Amino acid sequence: RTGYHDELDELRQAATLGRKWLADFQAAEIERTGIKSLKVRHNKVFGYYIEISKSYLADVPESYIRKQTLVNAERFITPELKEYENKIFGAQERSIGLEQEIFNEVRRQAVEHLETIQRNALAIGQVDVLATFAERALSNNYSRPAMADDGRLEIKDGRHPVVEQMPNAERFVPNDTKLDRDTHQLIIITGPNMAGKSTYIRQVALIAIMAHMGCFVPAGRAEIGLVDRVFTRVGASDDLARGRSTFMVEMQETANILNNATPKSLIVLDEIGRGTSTFDGISIAWSVAEFLCKNKNMQAKTLFATHYHELTDLALTLPNVQNFSVLVKEKGHSITFLRKIVPGAADKSYGIQVARLAGLPDAVVERANEILTNLEEGEFGDTGQPKIAKKRPHKLKANVSQLDLF
Template identity: 50%
Template sequence: MMRQYRRIKQDHGDAILFFRLGDFYEMFEKDAKEASALLNLTLTNRQNVPMCGIPYHASHNYIARLLKAGRKIAICEQITLPEGGRGIAERRVVEIITPGTVVDEDFLEKNSNNYLVSIGSTKTQFALAYIDLSTGDFQTTSFPWENRIEMLKKELARLAPKELLIQNTLCEDDPGVGRILDEYPDSMIGRYPDWSYDIETSGALLRKQLGVSNLKGFGIDEADPALLPIGVLLEYLEDTSKSLLRHVLSLKLYRGDDFVGLDESTQKNLELVKNLQDGGRKYTLLDVLDHTKTSIGARMLKKWLLSPLFDKKAIEERQLGADALYRNQLLLSSVREILSGVLDLERLSARVAMDRAHAKDLAAIKQSLLAAESLQELMSDWFNPWTTDAEKKAAINDVQSLLERAIHEDPSILLTEGRLIKTGFNKELDRLKNLKQNSQKVLESYLDEEKEQTKIGNLRIKYNRIIGYYLEVTKGNLSQVPKHFIRRQSLVGSERYTTDRLVELETKISGTTDQIIDLERELFLEVRHAVQERVPAILKLASWIGWLDCLCSLAQAATIHGYIKPSITNSPKIAIDDGRHPVVESYLPAGEFIPNSTHIDPRDVSFALITGPNMAGKSTYLRQVALITLMAQIGSFVPAREAEIGLVDRIYCRVGASDNLARGESTFLVEMNETAHILRSSTSKSLIIMDEVGRGTSTNDGLSIAWAVTEHLLEQSAKVLFATHFHELTFIEHPKKQNLALSIAEHGDEIVFLKKVKPGAVNHSYGIHVAKLAGVPREVVQRAEAILKKLLEHERQDALPEANDRIEEPQTSLFDQDDLLLKEIASVDVNSITPVEALNLINRWKLELNKQE
């Protein structure tokens, strides 16, 4: 047997092999040592072979723990038993379970997608494809090589993949990519050779999977670099799933400009789906807006939040649906009630397509289709896509009718217990069931005969799996036992017997039961296959249900929180009257949040410089504007009295910073990286939120950087809200700049934060007042006041530069490096120069850089 184990293990060296032995999965040698440590199992030795095991029926719990630890599991089953019970059973790996390929609901988060990502590159293009095998969501994109770091960070933050497949040279030769991957220690990462990333091979595999002769119907050119990582992904899925992927029916090609750009730090700082405290969902925008009733809708809403639309028509279509539901509260309530009866049709369909669905899954599909039928009857033609797709509507009706007739009301999960198929669906099955029922009556009749003959009034016929049917006689009646009773077992208070007649009846009943189980299994598989053929229609229905659920969720959020429908325009203007922070206000008593207005229009004023003390509400105000804009561009209502949102192509939120140990970056370097990224990639259509730029270094350096950044953004004419403690920046004069301040009220030595934005500037930070409020010891506060007084006496206002004065800086700029030197470095062919030449070049570059210090 160990030879068989080692032969199978040799083909699955990177997986923990679950080797089926009877009712257990056993692990041996290296796998046993690793699994025993991860699963807290007892490690034993047999003939110097380390081993441990888990019960077959409890395997799901252990598999889930291994997946969470980022491990791959190969399931090796007994395929056939040896004749006569001797010899070695035939075994083979029937499934490989990995974090990114699971479809079993026990291993999935119901409200989050489970993405497997594949990444590859050419010399000029970088490509990323991803799939959620549990839903069939399959997409790909590509972008220029020089944008790879920005795009990879953004996409991985959005997708939160459970597993990554990476072109090997990217890991070895691209430090930027390597540092990003280091930030995903919980994601399983597989490396693949360069030759496996081939556009032509990927195209052929994709056409085979989608069942088409060309990809024109999907809007994909055969030479599109976005195809590059797809081949590795599809081959990996084929190797691991060991089944056809009948639900992977289409591929969506997307580009970066299809949606509003949200980089990694913006997604994090706006706390869209994870909070900054513990990474949980509480205190996030998702937590406020998510009133979905289905897992399909919950996953879709999360995707909407991370991919706001940049298409006015598409936004207004969502608005139209949400508004119709918002205005008809009775309809909204009825739809949400019906939606609560819809189970996860996407993932149920995936399991059907992959031959993983059991009878309870089909019963869940039946229940969901009944609810969907009620939804279609309730909704208007505008909401109901089935009025124009008769073919798919007919397919849905066929599935619903079949499942209603075929599947038992309370079916078994196992195929070996019966109770799968309804009475009336199959005549032969009904005949066998009747025969079994009649056999039970024969047993009862036989028992009556024995009672009459033996005069044992409490004689019983019972059954267990060990000895089958038996007659039970209590100790007090043993003297009445007749000679034809054959003893089977002796217990403390009774004896168990059989008879020739009982054995005969048991044989007949058992044979009938086996026939029923076999026929039910056969019929169930036929029904499942029929449902498989209609999976495309079910998936389309599931998508519509998710979309409807999202609209209901937005309408419900608007109802609860008093949101209004914003006006969406193609102008550059953002006008928000009495806007509110959607998350902060949801945790305050009604009416307590103080609203503030925002008016930015690059044709007039594009840059708002905001001053005010700590705790005055600057960061809340900044995030509020970004969140309202984002909410408008997913089609949501917004927290304001009135709002006009001109479409933005990107939202940048540089609010706060912390060091990044994984990337080896200090707090200030993180801040400067984010600032540099904004200055280089933002456009005149972008919304930029910046808070305390330059605070992580010395005062003079920080002020200089903040001043220069302000001037740069003013020239660019993007929509900017810039909060700062550098009050000197308020003296910058520019026709597109306005000064705003968070107002306060002073009462002697005390201050009150009014949380209201007004025109003007605050020339004091009130930091010592805030320290006092925080409970800093009195003697420390008094000393700080004395030091501040002394510093203010030496302050010289005339030392500030005039607005737009260009000052020659002795310090190397973080943003304008020597272009000639960069071009020379980029042009070097590292494959053709010798090591000595490389050292000479590096030395010359170092000397040139030192001249700039």
């Protein structure tokens, strides 16, 4: 900074004034010689030089020293120009070297106080984090979680800290959660796509993490049992660079969970087994759920979102499994997502209704309904042809202009 070191200020000023001197020198030479095309230029070979077009060569003063001939011009130097060039370059090189010396000295002094600087930086960082926790808690109506070591996790009116703050989002519907090692160790959550299953299981994981950070949480009330790790298996993505398909990535992440989770862990699973055939997927998902519940060294608290309705039968055979679903309001062919997690399994997937909401053409949706009915009736018809391809007569639409006798 200007004023820190007098010698550096002088060298910088010399370099700055040098540019002004060159501009003044060029203007003075044009006036003295009458050569309007005279230019003072610079390159790495000659340094600063005077360039004059060939039409003005007759007017070049005898004091100019020729350095190079070009097609349309010639280049010259003068003793005065070379002398000032040395001053300018000397000032620039010296200022760079002096800056390095000053920087090294500042760095040496900083190292002498390194422990104090790092201790203060840590304190400032902690103040920054805690102040942000307080600001978010007040702004977003967070509550103080009660921490315990009893293995339970109970949340009343929990919310997703990010989704609820998204601009133009619909009103966020809070949900309760209960997890323990006895009756609610593994929760199977069913319901249609877009209904809120993934948001719900993610918000539980985030609330647990926020509580362990020492932050208030987005909930009306929360009792959080200490967890050693939070394991997640969510999303779907190929790892093409390593030659791994979506299913392979999914299985490797699941394997990591099953090999490392403990009874004190929290696990969030979203759609295990969907990357392969239906029967294979159900088999893997069921086996994973059984392993989490029956293995005494495991029994981690788990939220398991799935479209495989067959998994809801686990609650009939395992006392620590419970079924929950996302509440959906159905009216005719349309559905409304109520975003509320309630006890019990979903009665169907509503996949075709979601497809209609997404904008699939009516003809595609109607044909999908036909095929669904075929599948529900059985695999083959009386003629041995697959029923999935069977066409069904369209119901006649009522003529609203015709009188009805009954």
